[in-house]
Amino acid sequence: MGLEVFEILGVSLRVSLSAVALATLVSVPTGFLLAVSSFRGKGPLVTTINTLMALPTVVVGLLVYILLSRSGPLGAFGILYTPTAMIIGQFILALPIITAITYAAVSGVDVRVRKTAETLGAGPWQATWMVLKVGRLGIIAAIFAGFGRVIAEVGSAIMVGGNIRGYTRTMTTAITLETAKGNFTLGLTLGLILLVVALAINLVVAHFLGRKT
């Protein structure tokens, strides 16, 4: 296995970090807007988003497969069994988690933050930035939760990535394969490496936040 582990780890990180970065761009503003606005149907929408957090990874895998398969509506792009397909699947998985936790985090920010900022002369964007700044720990937790969800998922990755060696094989799909082959020790070792990498990312961000706060 040796060097191949690093290659697999690289695919895992590249796919999951890309998916989370894209989902963050969509979910953080969505969660924020949901929290600060009121409109008809907001309650059911929030309930739907919360429910989608439990979306089975294989269902997402199946949906993306249907979309990207040769006869599917996006089949012409020919991206099934590529890292791009895996990013799409993980993006869909991360969306509801980051949106729902951002919504909860921003809803939990004291309503006086915006009012105080406005009282002190902040414009709408400056006041919004202050609300985000005060709620940033919750938003970062949302992004981490999204990352945790996608780096550990296997259903979507294996269905739309195909577990192709040196191309779409990730840590989780490799664990599935090694387990099927009876290499339990290797499977467990890969799982442990995945956890250590996730811990390292957490520690780096926690250290950065600790210096900032």
Next chain:
Amino acid sequence: MTRQPLYRLESVQRIVDGGRIILDIDTLSLPHGELTAIAGPNGAGKSTLLSLLAFLTHPDRGVIHFRGTPVRPRDFLRLRRQVTLVDQAPYLFPGSVLDNVAYGLKVRGISRHQRAVQVAEALSLVDLGGYANRAVKGLSGGEAQRVAIARALVFKPRVILLDEPTASIDAARMGMVEDLVINLCTTKRISIIFSTHNLAQAQRLTDRVIHLADGKCVPIGMNDQPQAS
């Protein structure tokens, strides 16, 4: 030529959901550079009036004139930068005293160096020199109140609105805040409008007392007397 009043309210109403009128002011003029008290019991509409004067909310009916000019919604941000409101239990942003006091300068694009100078000045005015790097977490109620006042003073507003400035601090600190308010008005010539449910306090600090009851201006002595404490 007569100088225009600082504020002039004409037929101003604030209406909440369900059509209930919570503020109904026929005419009201507030002068420049003076200390004005708005006295009234809880629920009289004092905070609602201050919120309108701070340009944080729009009147549902009527017109507010500021320095002789009728205020339009698009003027709000510009005018908000000349006026500031300090709540009775002010919210301090997480971080240091410096972060809080400098905020109003930061949003106005003042340089870091200039901010430091003005923050030190404002903190010394409220007798909190040397507090700049303290975390707001450990401040007492009275200190937090003074940080909030310094935060309001730092950008040299024309008007400071204080919502029940002594309601959430102990009696020992009350005198200090009262002295500070009078001092700011007399020496800095800042127009200060404060609300209080304590009529005795209002009359002790100024001759200009507006009495609110059930959202309307009423002559002092009529029903709905403010609570004296």
